[in-house]
Amino acid sequence: MTSQRPPGSFPVKFQGRTFTPKSNYWKTGEVGMSRLTKATRLDPMRDTIRYVRFLDDFPAIPINNYWADISGAVQSRTDPKVYVVQSSRELIQRCIVMATDPGDLVLDPTCGSGTTATVAEQWGRRWITMDTSRVALTLARTRLMAARYPWYLLADSREGRAKEAALTKRPPAETPVYGDLRQGFVYERVPHVTLKSIANNPLIDEIWEKWQQVLEPLRGELNTAMDKAWEEWEIPRDSGEPWDSGSAKAHAIARDASRPEAERISALAIIAHNLGPSFTFETLPEKPRFPWPQEAEAAHAQWWAARIARQKEIDASIAARADVEYLYDKPYVDNARVRVAGPFTVESLSPHRVLPASEEELIDEIEAAEGRRSASDAALADQDFATIVIDYLRAEGVKQQQKGDRVTFESLVPWPGNFIGASGTFFEGENGPERRAAILIGPEYGTVGRQDLVAAAREAVDARFDVLIACAFNFDAHSSELGNLGSLRILKARINPDMHMSAELKNTGRGNMFVVFGEPDVDILDEGGEMIRVKVNGVDVFDPNTGDIRSNDTKGIAAWFIDTDYNEESFFVRHAYFLGDNDPYKSLKTALQSEIDADAWATLYSDTSRPFARPQSSRIAVKVINHFGDEVMKVFRV
Template sequence: MWYAKNKTQLKYHPLYSPKKIDDLNLNLYRFVEEKDGTRRILSKEERANPRLIPAGARIYRIGDLTSQGSTQGSSSQPFEFEGKTYTLGKNSHWKTTQAGLRNLAKNHRIQSTRSNIYYVRFLEDFPVNQLNNIWTDTGTGGYNDPKIYAVQTNTKVVQRCILMTTDPGDLVLDPTCGSGTTAVVAEQWGRRWISCDTSQIAIFLARQRLMTAIFPYYILSNPADGVKRGFQYQSVSHVKLRNLAFDESPIQEALFNDPIIDSTKIRVSGFFTIEKFSGLRDFPEHLVITLVSRLQKDGISFPDGRQIAIVNVKTNEKGAIQATGEIMKDGQQKKVALAFNTPYNPLGSSQVTQTIVDAGRGFELVFFLGFHFLPETQTCIQIQQNHSPQLALISINPEILLEELLPDSKGNQIFTLVGRPAITLEFTPEKKQVHVEFQGIQYFNPFSDEFYSLPSKDMAAWFLDEDYDGHTFYIHQCGFLGRKNPWLKMQRQSRRILEEGDFQRLRSLRSNDFPCYKGQKIAVKLFDSRGGEVSSIMTL
């Protein structure tokens, strides 16, 4: 069911599926015309097993040649067929004229019974069924898509909804992205799309599906105008009584779910961006109170499962420090400055600088707690970690914005320590090219002044921007490292284009060599298995 303010703006394309003999209602299609023109009723055995119907025979059904309502003219006159005259009952008329009836008879499209004549409708007159409200073929996963998300929508269901209600070039909005099924389907069928989610795991999975997807190449209706003119579609003839009665060409029904494919080409996803923002305009006054309360209750979580408590957490209304607290370090209580970032802007370097100034000499540690962070900010924090005051980034789970949905218990991972990429750069002897080696994700424990690493086997992916402009992270190279190979489908279908080694590199911890120059900035992003993201910027 779908809605619009103006009904005329609604768009609907009927979708069709092929009529299959095994699925036919053979109590309706109960006649057969054999090769020699002989017509008979299907036998009981043939209805039970349609495979027994002789090859080349044509299955058909019969339909009414009359309609209700009286008319004037030839459509209300008696008609003679095979030496017998057939008359109409009261308040009825033929569906066509006398000339039309004669044409039907000439084309062997009339069949008589003892008291009436009927129109012969062969299965191939319209070899497809229009999909209705009952979909019996969507009970299992669509197109063998592996289930990677708890509430992953069946691909076939989403595809039908999009094909019924949109054209290529239209914009599809999915406010509940999940694993990205809507985005993947829209991308395959040439629709523009926007997909939203608060979960970093959902966004990561959607991005992975899009980046590793492979699609058929549909032939464009007008290549010069691009996808907005649509595709070339397969079509079927829809032979109607009128066509046979008046020697008219049947109409062609476009199969919007069956575009013509260029089998010499394959297609991958087009460009798309990942952007973070919030609909909140101001920092809600109650949010700081909520964050302080949950921080005192839950503490800070580490990727290895440990949790560290912060006590005596109090709000602070002066400067860039919104709250203060204490932690146990070296057997003593140490003061911590807490700077919360708004949900609708990433934590920037200017806020970091101001917070350090406000902290002065009164705090040994400064924690920056935010919903997302700029790569520059993460790099700034990483540089400062060995100095005083010590700095740490803490990621806030965005689900806290819906506090009433969170379980009110200890152990929730609301606040998680953010790490940094552990990488090395390897230059070629002439230093004209360089590649990146990824060792894992490194974490600085501000409670013990120690570093520890999340091993590379626990990494989910890495992205590399070879020439970072300071504004937009552009993925030049990437690697997906999970247990399951997301490139497998693409690997199987592109063997003529890419070699096996190309895909092995997409699963490795080493980037390809790329050109470098003095002063060049490169940026990297690493993801753990929870979808957590860390980034860093380096100047060569």
């Protein structure tokens, strides 16, 4: 009750004694001390008084730097292990909830199994996650899209305001609601009762005065009936005069039915010897006390009933006026709804930025001069990567969507061109003519652009190649607009990111390291009005048996997305649709374990988009994804 700072060192009268702080000051003033006394929050101890604190004054424990309640830092016991280095869901959840607010952006540069993205999605955080492995991305996408997430009550919603009003006992605000996630959720809260909140609570005085008008007359009746002068703190909790200690101990033994009967009979004999009257087990009183006069018993019972009622009312006023602490990991859930992840919002397609050649050469020279790198390291690195690509091409060829559509090379050797890195031959069909293919090998870490394809295609035409196959990890958006240069076919073969793990993978010839996923066959349904629509007919693919372009139907399309206002930097999924000859509706119902609105699903399972406004950028982008996860994008001017 004392501190090194004022407000004062005045004497305090408590339970018939006077206390003063010896060297310090009381933590509150005279009014505050009076309210602490009335609230039964003081306790005498020798020559000073203490402040009484209850466990439910603050029934929460702040989290410190030692998280002993998280069992495993690597993998959660509640989540099945689907990835070799899967992180603990509880660990990631604590970090995100502690460090971010709803609507904040969480970045995970190493996706893995998608734990960070899944937790961020659950807690209403925006997220970006990435990885170089198709396995990791597929696992993360499946985990995100098939999960069920709780529907937390938004603070900026009618339901959330109604819940908040019920918790605070105040009428809800009548201002408009917008469902703004950044306003947060409606959280559970706990009171945080402090000495200051009690000392500054004027309701305690009002409640005290009201109940004193009831308690004081009853105390007077009790003192008169018992011929006592008890103060309030001296009134015993139980009525009746207590027996002596020996009789009280024998009383406990006699009433204990689990003891041997001989012990209980001996205890009755001790009571009769000490007190005089004899008792049986049936006539033994419940409490070891002599009864009070009837008037005293009645006044005592009424006084304690009023005393308890006063304390409950004071405690309620303390809890109502106390500060609250929000439990940000316990928002209220609307169990009548379930939430699922929508389509991924942003997928970056920006080309990788590289230094100009002159700066690269300067850096190489400086590092070579300092002995940190030889002058030929860069050339050797490119040569090693090109050799790996050629080896895989020679063993596996280039796969397309149909199983039979595979370009298998009869021969494949390096080619000393400026853009073309290899030359190969293959046969069209079983007995078809032999064709020569020029191989453009893209950078190990970078993107092939339209200008690269044009330069390589011109070199291939001059060398009289029949087909140009560009192999790269990624192509920029405008490269999809170039499908041929004159009679030269241009195929864009996307390299599986697992190529970076070539040292760990065996060259078995059974993988899909190079996949050509053709151009989307799309119609723009433009009737001249303000709104337009898009219809996808299939995918145009190169037929190695005939050398022609063949159009497939929509059965090979798993999903297709539209960016209705493409900015040439990032692809924003503004429309998402699903196709395929399987039954994704049934699969989705199984994954979500709930019914789905058939009309709503019909707007998603379609080869024709919903109408949308003409883009301000005059460009739209359509991305098509097949069942293998391969994707291709095409940009249209509208």
